[in-house]
Amino acid sequence: MTQSREVLAMMDAHTTTFGRKRGCTISRCGAFLLGTLFLLSLVITALLVYHFAPCADGALGRQHDASDSGLFAGRGFLGANSVSTKLDVRLPRSVVPVFYRLELTPFIWEGNFTFNGEVKIVVNVTEDTRNITLHAVDMKIDEAATTVQMHPPDNNGTIRNRMEDVGIDKQTNDTLRQFHVIHTAGMLKAGKQYTVYIKYVGYLNDYLQGFYRSSYTVGNQTRWIATTQFQPTDARRAFPCFDEPALKAEFEIHIARPKNMTSISNMNGTVDTTPIVGLPSYEWDRYERSVPMSTYLVAFVVSDFATQRSDDGKVGVWVRSEALDQADYSLKIAPQILKYFENYFAIDFPLPKMDMVALPDFSAGAMENWGLITYRETAMLYQEGVSTNSNKQRVATVVAHELAHQWFGNLVTPSWWTDLWLNEGFASYVEYIGMNAVEPSWKVLEQFVVHELQNVFALDALASSHPISVEVGHPDEISEIFDRISYGKGASIIRMMDHFITTNVFKRGLSNYLRERAYQSAEQNDLWDALTKQAHKDGVLDKSITINEIMDTWTLQTGFPVVTVNRDYNRGSATLTQERFLLQTSTTEVSDDKPLWWIPITYTSQNVLNFNETIPSRWMQAEPTITLSNLNTAANEWVIFNVQETGYYRVNYDEQNWRLIIQELNKASFKSISTINRAQLLDDALNLARAGRLDYATALDVTSYLAHETEYLPWKAAFTAMGYLDRMLVKTEGYDRFRIFALKLLDNIYKQTGFKDIHGDPQLTVFTRIDVLSWACSLGHKDCVQNAVTQFHNWQITPNPDNNNPISPNLKSVVYCTAIRVGGQAEWDFAWERYQKTNVGSEKDLLLHALGCTRETWILSRYLNWAVTENSGIRKQDAGRVFGSVANNVIGQPLAFNYLRNQWKRIKTYFGTSLLTINNIIKSTTKKMNTAYELKALYEFETEHSAELAIARRAVQQTIEQTEANIKWLDRNHETILNWLKRATA
Structure with missing residues (x-):
């Protein structure tokens, strides 16, 4: 409040x-x-x-404190004619940091899991003030030791001894804002520099945030680690600081650690062997002064990890000694990608080294701390002969993503979390470019369409979606936008922009932006200005048009458009209409709020067949309708819009054009349509039908050609879109017909891929095989199930199964899940034992998912309980994976939701403020809901916990909307789909 x-x-x-x-x-x-x-x-x-x-600057309305008078201006705090309903959590700008000198002593062997801290912060005063307001959470500050000293006039920004003490009147805490306020006895003068000294005790928590503890075991011995995760607002848990991204400063970090351990931080360090008074078993590591950076990018790790460095010494990996060989692939590709990005951005990496650490416990996939990237083990480690091709690509993806951040996010940082997408959207796009540079045979730039763009469409088609650029304040709100909109949609619209202004212009504009804003913060308009200047200079954009004008329609509005193409077959023209695409067509905007977008229009036709030209031939300039007077194609020929699906929009056609496309797909020459656009047609058709914009008979007719399709992208798009049909129909009377139809489509591709992992197969062939086998086995394909059960049984009877697994790595996910699903307790117990004993993180992940495939309900219930039980063998970081696996099981989904509902307080306590995990659990456990009874249970869950849902309210709203849409979809479409399936399988 x-x-x-x-x-x-x-x-x-x-x-x-x-x-x-x-x-x-x-x-x-x-x-x-x-x-x-x-x-x-x-x-x-x-x-x-x-x-x-108390307020954001410690005292509201002090007549002698100029900084207070405008602190809440325009923010509706205590205005004369308005009452605010939103807490202002922004720091005042009367005092800003320049430099931190931080000393930390973590007690990770002593068992009390605390740390002593001392910080000296050099600050500049920009306005006369009596208050120094900074962030501090979950720490005990020794207020008697706090000092504020003014620097002499000739100080020049360094800490010296000749400083004048400024008296402290009192210190207060604003816990809602997470502020610690130092009220000075005298006025702090504008233009002067001061040093603030604070001494405190903090806590090495187990919530995987701030300065926290992690552990692993060797034999029966527990090895402890102290590590960090500060993004977005948890540096304040490790040291008092000005914890906002725009408030950059230089850092000099000192870590006291046990002599038998090592520490690492953002910069290079040296060991000081001078004895520490009272701690004879400790010694100091002192790190070089950093470049200016945001607090959320500061990092340090204390561990007994083993390390290895690249040939030039610039890149190093740190990992449990037992898993050091699993870091070989990361160490191989990281220097290559780093070098590639230096050329791509035309800016050298500004730090002297790059360390990468694989942590046993980590809440996210990885974190881009400048010069010290921290990873979940599965995101950095790859074991040849044990891990899968998918694991390998995952590692390459995450390494490239975090290295892209070293420029986009670290060198130039968003001024506030409203523009988080500038960080995550760019890194999520550029990761594919970096990965393609080191693994070109994987065709990842094509994979982008099905893994990012089509993936995020599903979330962005909900009314409860949000704009990419969204105003946020409280840390809970900030954490809430670390979602697929910021990442996947952000990446997709950047890819669109790359294509419509051309890659050369795009790269030059990015480089200019990064150079102009280096070591500073920026807003999205700063980027748009740099790109506009370059686009005008190179003549790819009319000077009357700006990037800002185009891209604001994509970043400031919720959702995305569907472009409906109605052809005039006599005149050879077409009318294009745009409107927002929503899965629930009844949930529409009010009459005066119809969003419109600047849409780049590209198309090709049967007689042109140019699927390479992605520069727009026409724009829909935030206008509802345009007419293309000459399509340059005959009335009996098809036209396809959105070439290579570079635009972030769906396309619908009149019935005749759909029929022409379906005819082409059913010809032997169907590959004349590009692979990406075949994937687009499948995804668009099935989702247009799902939203009630296209007859399901037409959409399902599009899928019929898959009986002859062999490429990964169209099959991936089909599996994703048909997965919705599977989820909705699995508990209905018509499911047997869907099963027969799907197996019929799979027949040819199943024979082609086979149940054998062939060494040297292209990446996309491997991915196709795994998806095909997963679907075939889950649908009860006899040969598939027999193969899986046989291979799992052979593993069970293998001597020393922990070291001699006969199952090919890429087949493990299918074999494990299928055998556990059709087996009983013996299969489950065997897999659980293998999970506990394996040393490879990716293998643990595969087994963790497969354990949720069992049809034994009591085992699933126990498994859910173990997921939120300390020392059960399941790490806190993996608990969400357990819920997702159980909920993916048709038997387990109601069990998972009931557990969530009945044990909400326990789950919330266990995960603390880990929003990502809680949101994932909510979404996974409700994904298949499609009955009025289940919707009622969701409403009751929201009501029961309304006071506690702050950190998960958006996720609950989205699941309610999704369930409402599912119910309406089933009522509207079940009979139509069943009749079509009966005809198709007759």
């Missing part, structure tokens, strides 16, 4: 007490006197609030 609401509540309480009947009467004079006293009390209360109530 905001302070203004608290004041109103206090006034309401006074009024209620004054007006309450006491069984007596009051004279007019007495009433007047009491009223006067009451008004006087309100004045006194207001004055007290004015002078003493």
Whole structure:
């Protein structure tokens, strides 16, 4: 609650007490006197609030503190005519940091899991003030030791001894804002520099945030690690700081650690062997002064890890000694990608080294700390002969993503989390470019369409989606936007821009932007300006048009458009109409709020067959309709729009054009349509039908050609879109017909791929095989199930199964899940034992997912319980994976949701403020809901926990909307689909 609401509540309480009947009467004079006293009390209360109530700068409205007067201007805090409903969590700018000198002593062997900290912060004062407001959470500050000293005039920004003490009046905490406020006795003068010294004790928590503890075992011995995860707002848990991305400063870090361990940080360090008083078994590591950077990019790790460096010494990997060989692939590709990005951005990597650490416990996939990237083990480690091709690509993807951040996010940082997408969207796009540079045979630039663009469409088609650029304040709100919109949609619209202004212009504009804003912060308009200048200079964009004008329609509006093409077959023209695409067509915008986008229009036709030209031939300039007067194609020939699906929009056609496309797909020459556009047609058709914009008979007719398709992208798009049909129909009477139809489509591709992992197969062939086998086995394909069960049984009877697994790595996911699904407790127990014993993170991940495939409900219930139980063998970082696996099981989904609902408080306590895990659990456990009873249960869950859903409210709203859409979809389409399936399988 905001302070203004608290004041109103206090006034309401006074009024209620004054007006309450006491069984007596009051004279007019007495009433007047009491009223006067009451008004006087309100004045006194207001004055007290004015002078003493804590706020973002420690005191609201102090007449002598110039920084306070404008602190809440425009933010609706305590305005004269308005009452705020939103807490302002931004720091004042009257004091800004220049330099931190941080000393930390973590006690990870002593068992109390605390750390001692001391920080000296050199600050510049920009306005006269009596308050220094910074962030501090979950620490005990020794207020008696706090000092503020003014630098002499000739100081020049370095800490010296000749400094003047500034008295401290008091120190207060604003816990809602996570502020620690130092109220000085004297005025801090604008233009002067001061050093703030704070001594404190912090806690090495187990919530995987801030400065936290992790562990692993060797034999029966537990090895402890102290490590960090600060993004977005958890540096304040490790040291008092100005924890906002725009408030960059230089850092000099000192870590005291046990002599038998090592520490690493953002910069290179040296060991100081001087004995530490009272800690004879410790010694200091002192690190070089850093470049200016944001607090969320600071990092340090204390461990007993083994290390290995690249030939030039610039890149190093740190990992458990037992898994050091699993880091070979990361160490091989990281220097290559780093060098590639130096050329791509035309800017050298600015730090002296790059370390990468594989952590046993890590909440996200990885974190781009400058010069010290931290990873979950599965995102950095790859074991030849054990891990899969998919694991290998995952490692390459994450390494490239985090290295891209070293420029986009670290060198230039968003001024505030509103523009988080500038970090994540760019890294999520450029990761594919970096990966393609080292693994060109994987065709990852093609994979982007099915893994990113089509993937995020599903979320962005909900009314409860959000713009890419979204105003956020409280840390909970900030964490909430670390989702597929910021990552996948951000990447998709950047790819679109890369194509419509051309790659050369795009790269030059990026380089200019990074150079101009280096070591500073920026907003999206700064990027748009740099790209506009370059596009105008190179003549690829009319000077009357700006990138800002185009891209604001994609970043500031929720959702995306569907372009409907209606051809005039007599005149050879077409009318294009745009409107927002929503899965629930009944959930539409109000009449005066119809969003429109700047849409780059590309197309090709049967007689042109040019699927390479992605520069737009026409724009829909935020206009509802345009006409293309000459399509340059005959009436009996098809036209396909959105070439290579470079535009972030869906395309619908009139019935005749759909029929022409379906005819082409069913010819032997269907590959004349590009692979990406075949994937697009499948994804668009099935999702247009799902939204009620296309007849399901037409959409399913599009899928019929798959009986002859052999390429990965169209099959991946089909599997994703048909996965919705599978989820919705699996509990209905028509499912047997769907199963027969799907197996019929799979027949040819199953024979081609086979149940054998062939060494040397192209990446996309391997991926196709795994998807085909997964579907075939789950649909009960006899040969598939028999192969899986046989291979799993052979493993069970293998001597020393932990070291002699006969199952090919790429087949493991299919074999494990299928055998456990059709087996019983013996198969489950065997897999659980292998999970506990394996040393390879990717193998643990495969087994963890497969264990949720069993049809034994009591085992699934126990498995869910183990996921949120300390020391059960399942790490906290992997608990969400367990819920997702169980919920993916048709038997397990209701079990998973019921567990979530009944054990909500336990789950919330176990994960703390780990929003990512909780949101993933909510979404996975509700994904298949499609009945009124299940919707009622969702509403009840929201009501039961309304006061506790702050960190997960958007996820719950999205699941409710999705379930409503599922119910309506089933009512509207079940009979139509069943009739079509009966005809197709007759």
